[in-house]
Amino acid sequence: MDEKRTVKISKSLSRVLRHDPGRVGLTLDEAGWVRVDALLFALRLSRAELDHVVATNNKKRFAYSDDGLRIRASQGHTVAVDLGLAATEPPPxxxxxxxxxxxxxxxxxxxxxxxxxxxxxxxxxxxxxxxxxxxxxxxxxxxxxxxxxxxxxxxxxxxxxxxxxxxxxxxxxxxxx
The missing domain is CATH 3.20.170.30 (ADP-ribosylation fold)
Structure with missing residues (x-):
């Protein structure tokens, strides 16, 4: 996939998974997850295109669930989600x-x-x-x-x-x- 298409898909994913899932008829669960099949259908993407964008995004903005059936943005949400991240001792x-x-x-x-x-x-x-x-x-x-x-x-x-x-x-x- 060429770089222009990769960037376009990445921006669409950010918009949907971080800010406005309703614009394509999706709803994030309370932890920010959405089913991959529903996302693919809503954005008219192939799984290969989605896999490519997730794997090559230099900021690792998106993550699959352990079973690979759901996807979410790693952070940066303007919609209310609870990523379930534990409190962690920061570096100094x-x-x-x-x-x-x-x-x-x-x-x-x-x-x-x-x-x-x-x-x-x-x-x-x-x-x-x-x-x-x-x-x-x-x-x-x-x-x-x-x-x-x-x-x-x-x-x-x-x-x-x-x-x-x-x-x-x-x-x-x-x-x-």
């Missing part, structure tokens, strides 16, 4: 990539999930730079996850390694130069 420092133009608001309000369910954090600066680059000139913020965890903040890690938490107050943020 996590990272958040953002656009430079967002810094004033972040320093005032901290990191908020906005339309999503969680704030997304990265375990490495390279990923944070990539994320921040999507919105303009990237800036990477270090998050003092150890201090947050000690203060009772809960962290979870998604199937594709994205760290999730409810909010990050400004006092836990340090810009990296």
């Amino acid at each position: 420092v996590l990272y958040h990539g953002t656009a430079a133009r967002s810094l004033d608001a972040i320093y005032r309000e901290g990191l908020r999930p906005m339309s999503r369910q969680d704030v997304h954090l990265s375990a490495d600066t390279e990923t944070a730079v990539r994320v921040g680059s999507r919105h303009g000139r990237p800036v990477v913020l270090a998050v003092d996850a150890a201090t947050m965890a000690a203060a009772g903040h809960v962290f979870r890690v998604s199937a594709n390694g994205v760290w999730l938490t409810d909010t990050v107050a400004p006092e836990y943020l340090t810009p990296l130069s």
Whole structure:
């Protein structure tokens, strides 16, 4: 499958599995899963196309259930789902990539999930730079996850390694130069 088709399918999957399953007549279960056969029918895809996109997505945005009969987005939902991720002790420092133009608001309000369910954090600066680059000139913020965890903040890690938490107050943020 060519790259253009792969990207188109990936974007459709993100839209349906993270934001608007009803647009194609699907309903996610409480954990965000939908039956693969129903998704294939709704999006007019072959299983080979779906398998290709899931396997080659560099961010591992989608995951199959253990039996391969269901699929869901790994995180990033704007619809209410409970991914069932256990609280996990984070590394001492996590990272958040953002656009430079967002810094004033972040320093005032901290990191908020906005339309999503969680704030997304990265375990490495390279990923944070990539994320921040999507919105303009990237800036990477270090998050003092150890201090947050000690203060009772809960962290979870998604199937594709994205760290999730409810909010990050400004006092836990340090810009990296």
